[in-house]
Amino acid sequence: MTDSTQHPWLVLVESNTTGTGRLFASTGRALGFTPVLLTADDSRYPYVAADGVAFLRVDTGDPAALAAACTGLVARAPIGAVLSSSEYFVAAAARLARQLDLPAPDPDAVVRCRNKAMQRRTLAGHPGAVRYVECSDADQAAEATRQLGGSVVVKPCFGSGSEGVRACSGPDEAAAWAQRLLAVRHNERGLPIEPRILVEELVTGPEYSVEVLDGTVYGITAKHLGEPPFFVETGHDFPAVLAPADADRLAEVARRAVEVLGLDHGPAHVELRLSARGPVVMEVNPRLAGGLIPQLVRLATGIDLIAATIRSAAGRGPGGPVTRGADHHASIRFLLLPDDGEVRTVSLDRAWAVPGVVEAVCTATAGERRQHHHSFRDRIGHVLALGETATDAASAAEAGRRAVTEALTDGPVPVVEPAAARP
The missing domain is CATH 3.30.1490.20 (ATP-grasp fold, A domain)
Incomplete structure (x- = not known):
């Protein structure tokens, strides 16, 4: 790291490799911070070199090493905020922020959420408990x-x-x-x-997520899942189309779950099912939503959840409107190969030709072999669409996804020997 700056640092403790990880760095820069990634392996993050993001190689599993790295940074400029967009490092980032007397969620509350057994024990007796x-x-x-x-x-x-x-x-x-x-x-x-x-x-019913920051609900996302018996998320729609009473029930159950868990500061992504007995909490994640949901929120409402999260972590308040009616509807559909196999061709032209599509991305390359994991790792890209109505946005995203998938596989995908036996 060779550049010097008087701007306050936005310290990122590891990151998502794409998506919100990259956006936290670019948004922090736009807000007047200098982003710096503390990481054990900067080669995992292509955006670091592409965007000129400063980084320090640190043993991010060692709290003392993280504190020492920050001591070095403070000698050059103040630290304005500490965050992580990585599920695995949100607790480490919260502890580090607290050590630096910066706003942060209670690290113990983050640990309670990260450990799903502890989360279930804490939520016992909550109206949405499983x-x-x-x-x-x-x-x-x-x-x-x-x-x-x-x-x-x-x-x-x-x-x-x-x-x-x-x-x-x-x-x-x-x-x-x-x-x-x-x-x-x-x-x-x-x-x-x-x-x-x-x-x-096993709880049945449509799945939603409630996006929360500092205890305030920013909106509700409708979630699409793949074929049973797995729960791979295949797409999202924002804002979810719900009866007002159902939206109020989902929001209230999510708020109460976050409160019971002690997440009084920072973002929370609360996943619920709207079952016959009412909203049921699937998980409370002590982080901002993944799956490019913040992008959907911004496109539909103009509210930038990433910027709001950074402002909150810097003690500036979320900034901008906290609640606002949707001006548009936004949908995303993920590209997923159906099985272990080889990518034949990659073409996004037909997806871009679909009216309403505003983003089409494929991270796979022709000739690349991929293994099926039945998780988020099966995603090899996405199509994002905007519409005046929920139907417009969802239809455009679905049409774009189909167009890419048809070109991507170019017929049956040849099966390759998986590294481990599948169920």
Whole structure:
């Protein structure tokens, strides 16, 4: 890092590799900060070189190393805010911000959210609570499935992006999936994982997310999921089209969940199902929404959640309007290969030709082989569309996605041998 500056630093503790990670850096710069990424491996972030983002190589798993890096930064300019857009480092960023006397969520509250078992225990008795059982072996998972009625969701206690989450229709299936999850002892970043899982009741009904910042609801997103038994998010619509009473119920249950968990500061992305018994909390994530939902919010309403999050972390308040009626509707559909295989061609021309499409991106390249994960890692791009109505936006995004997928696969995708056995 060779440049010098008098602008306050926006310290980013690791990041998403694309999407909001890049946008936090560019938005921070537009707000008068100098973004600096603290990372163990800057090569993971192509935007760092492309956008000229300053970085420091730091052991981001070591709180003392993070504090020492900030001491060096303070010698050159004040630190204005500390954040992370990475699910795995939001707690580390909160601890570091508190050490520097900067606004931040309670680190203990972030940890409660990150550990899904702790989150479930904290939310017990909340009106949107799910029935669940914590398990440490396959036999316990089978028994929990019987207790919960036979149709359940089995998931790891840690993770994001639907990684390892699966619906199971009976004790044997639940036990087999539990055994597979319990055999994994490290996450994709090499960090150790607690050998425990959750078996939860299977809740049916449409899925939504409520976007919250500093305890205030900014809007509700309608979410689209892929084929069972997995829960891969295939797209989002903002704002969700809901009866006013349903929107109020979703917002209130989300606000109360965030309050019970102690997230009185910073962003929260609350996922819920609108079931026959009312809104049920699937997860509370102590971070801004992923899946380019902040982009949808900005396009539909003009509210920039990334800028608001940075302002909040700098103690400036969210800035701008907190609530506002939607002027437009925005939708995103993700590009997903149907199975393990090879990308034949990549062409976005037909997607761009669809009226209403404002962004079409594919991160795969022709000849590249991809493995199916049944999680967010299956995404290889997206199509984003804007419309005067919800139907206009969703139809355009769907048409754009179909156009890219047809050109992308160019017929059946050849199956390659996966690295690990699939369920």
